[in-house]
Amino acid sequence: MDIINKEKKYKILFVEDEPSFQEIFKSALEKNNRYRVIQAFDGEEGFKRAREEKPDLILLDLVLPKKSGFEVLKDLKEDKDLSAIPVVVLTNLESGGDIEKTTSLGAKAYLIKADYSLDEITSRIEKIIKDCIPE
């Protein structure tokens, strides 16, 4: 059973400073008209947009201007209005403790951008949405 509500359009906040990634993702996720992608280009903007928009899912890069992804994740999880929003870390950073650190801060998944093709990454994200967002 497809539990994604066909009527509802899910809001995804993408916090990423690289403009080319932002554009590619927006086009790829919005093409089926099921998702709306909200863009934020630095850590501070990411947190601000999360408060304003209350998205269904947050995709978070770790190396960000102004405020790192780790800090944004911590702030999101400490904010009682936002702590329930699932956060997926989407980054190319992969040093020793990064995965454990973000998981202990409450991230749902840790995806390395370079490991996936565009189709693979979008279907991974769709699956995560199915798994963690109630209809």
Place this chain on the structure above:
Amino acid sequence: MLSFRKIFDLLNLKKQCDQYQVGLWSCPQFLFVVMGVLIIISIISTNIVVRRYAEPEISALIVMGITAILFVIGHAVVSSFERIAEDSRTKSEFISVVSHELRNPLTSIRWQLDLLKNGHFNFSEKQCQEALEIMDNDSKRMNEVVSDMLAVHRVEEKAFKLNPEFFSLADLTGAVLKNYKKQAQKNGTKIEVLVQDGLPPVFADKKKIQMVIEHLIDNALKYGRPNQTVRVEIEKTGKKVRLSVSDQGVGISEKDAGKIFQKFFRAGNVLRHQIEGIGLGLYIARQIIEKSGGQIDFKSRENKSSTFWFTI
């Protein structure tokens, strides 16, 4: 099972110390052996002294003296371990930074190709052109990372050679700046060049000095703010010529000032401003300038400006 060769290798102190790439007096194995020898000497000599003179003051003095030497060597052992641990930390940090810096353009190329390959969005000719340009830049970025790593390897080699010749620093700078015109225009940066009249030619390795100038201009453009003015000044100072590059950018905090020329260093405030690079440029620049008999330094105000200069 340990073969004879392995046992011999384990006993070969020079080989053991070479693997850490540190001097003999910073090598833990060597220091342990020295300590062991001293302990044996101290036991024997105390024994002899006590037997011969049976004077407690003299034996106490000898024991104290040897304890002091052991204490100093113990301290050296601990600090050499600390250095090795620090090196290994720097190396793993370096691997993580380099893989991030290579993976980012790599992912960008991969995803742009996915878009083009799948004909996802009926690209217009202009969009195709843009995608190709992005991929072109990405591949250049990757090459820069690799070139920097190789350059570090080269300047650290014992056989690093400079091929000095007489040339005009002003002409060289002019030629270098031509290559940065596009990049400067893109983020609205104005580059001002001030050259003092009657400068003498400099005697140095032209290609290597070109690398240094490129690193300094590159940094000024990367760490500067959009619509800033980058000022390049060339003037005479004593018998040497001084070149300085000033930007209006993120600057360098006092905390980071001492580390800026270190290998793999990327200032704490740089991670916040997300700048590409692996932190080798200034290290390479310093090696080149110092090996050419010049000086390199900077002054900076955090969040305001930085001026990097060298003399040659």
